[in-house]
Amino acid sequence: AQSVTQLGSHVSVSEGALVLLRCNYSSSVPPYLFWYVQYPNQGLQLLLKYTTGATLVKGINGFEAEFKKSETSFHLTKPSAHMSDAAEYFCAVSASGGSYIPTFGRGTSLIVHP
Amino acid sequence: GAGVSQSPSNKVTEKGKDVELRCDPISGHTALYWYRQSLGQGLEFLIYFQGNSAPDKSGLPSDRFSAERTGGSVSTLTIQRTQQEDSAVYLCASSLVGEQYFGPGTRLTVT
Numbered sequence: 292a293q294s295v296t297q298l299g300s301h302v303s304v305s306e307g308a309l310v311l312l313r314c315n316y317s318s319s320v321p322p323y324l325f326w327y328v329q330y331p332n333q334g335l336q337l338l339l340k341y342t343t344g345a346t347l348v349k350g351i352n353g354f355e356a357e358f359k360k361s362e363t364s365f366h367l368t369k370p371s372a373h374m375s376d377a378a379e380y381f382c383a384v385s386a387s388g389g390s391y392i393p394t395f396g397r398g399t400s401l402i403v404h405p
Numbered sequence: 406g407a408g409v410s411q412s413p414s415n416k417v418t419e420k421g422k423d424v425e426l427r428c429d430p431i432s433g434h435t436a437l438y439w440y441r442q443s444l445g446q447g448l449e450f451l452i453y454f455q456g457n458s459a460p461d462k463s464g465l466p467s468d469r470f471s472a473e474r475t476g477g478s479v480s481t482l483t484i485q486r487t488q489q490e491d492s493a494v495y496l497c498a499s500s501l502v503g504e505q506y507f508g509p510g511t512r513l514t515v516t
Contacts, residue, residue, distance in 0.1 A: 325504060334409070334496055334507030335448075342503060381447065391436060391500065392461060397447035 293318040293384050297396035305404050310354075310369040312399050314382035317363060324365040325383040325393065326356055335381060341365065342387070352376070377403045407431065409508035411497050417514045418487055426482040426511045430499030437474055438505060439482050440496045441466075448496065454480065487515045 298313040316322060323342050327335040339350025346358040356367045365382060379400050385393035410429040418424050430437050439451040450464035454474045465471070469487075474480040484491055492515045498505035 323503060327507075332509075334509045335498075335505075336507070337504045340504050385503075391455075391503070392438070392450060392453050393505070394450075395440075395448040 293322070293386065293394045295382050295384050295394050295396035297380075297382050297399050299399055300397065301400045301402060303402040303404065304372045306374055307371050310367070310372045310376065310401065312367040312380050312382075312401065314356075314365045314367065314396060315363055316365060316382070316384040318384055318386065321387040323385045323387050323391075323393075324356075324358060325385075326350065326354070326365075326367050327381045327383065328352075329379040329381065329398075331378075338367070338380075372401075372403050374403050374405065377401055409497055409499050409506050411495075411508035411511050413511060414509065415512045415514075417516060420489060420515055421486055423483065423485045424487055424513065426484075426495050426497075426513070428480045428482070428497030428499075428508060430478065430480070430497070431506055432478075434499035434501050434506070435477070436500045436505075437480050438498045438500075439472055439480070440498065441493045442496055442510070443493045451482070451495075484513075487513075489515045491515050 294317045296315045325340045326338040329335045339348045341358045349355045381398045382396040383393040412427045435456045437454040440448040452472045453461040469485045472482045494510040496510045498507045
């Protein structure tokens with residue numbers, strides 16, 4: 292069984308400020324972890340993923356996330372927010388073996404103020 | 406290369422009618438998923454196809470929902486006797502291993 296919790300349905304930051312979107316997961320097996328971004332009226336686009344190896348993962352658009360097994364977390368960060376980062380962000384977990392059906396969090400809407 | 410495509414992009418139907426939603430996955434991707442996204446909600450898993458294996462239908466909300474995947478490629482999601490609560494965006498995704506590639510979705514409105 293697996294689950295994902297994204298703390299905060301909305302996160303508001305000023306342009307240039309640090310972005311931190313929180314994701315905690317539970318999984319009975321070693322997880323694969325993903326962050327996706329969804330812009331209005333579009334499908335989801337992969338930002339980054341963790342499967343094995345280095346726990347700090349870098350993705351597109353300057354985002355990165357760190358897998359912390361002891362904290363069962365995979366928080367998404369970006370040092371400096373841009374207006375174009377305003378979107379819905381989804382964290383997802385899937386099992387590293389067997390079925391690859393991922394479980395998605397409910398999403399966090401990132402609002403960027405000028 | 407071509408991504409995942411879905412058609413139609415928008416569908417308005419009357420309550421009680423049947424609808425078919427189409428998904429064209431990325432060529433060579435063996436896995437195909439259907440999700441439903443309601444306003445302000447996350448993604449609700451509906452059904453999963455993997456190669457020639459029997460599909461995982463555990464997410465289908467009722468027997469009004471069905472899906473098929475012909476020749477391991479194109480998939481059709483069918484909703485019979487649509488209800489207003491079926492109004493949502495239906496997303497399709499395909500994958501080879503690991504990350505999923507999503508289509509733009511079909512926005513279904515049941516009036």
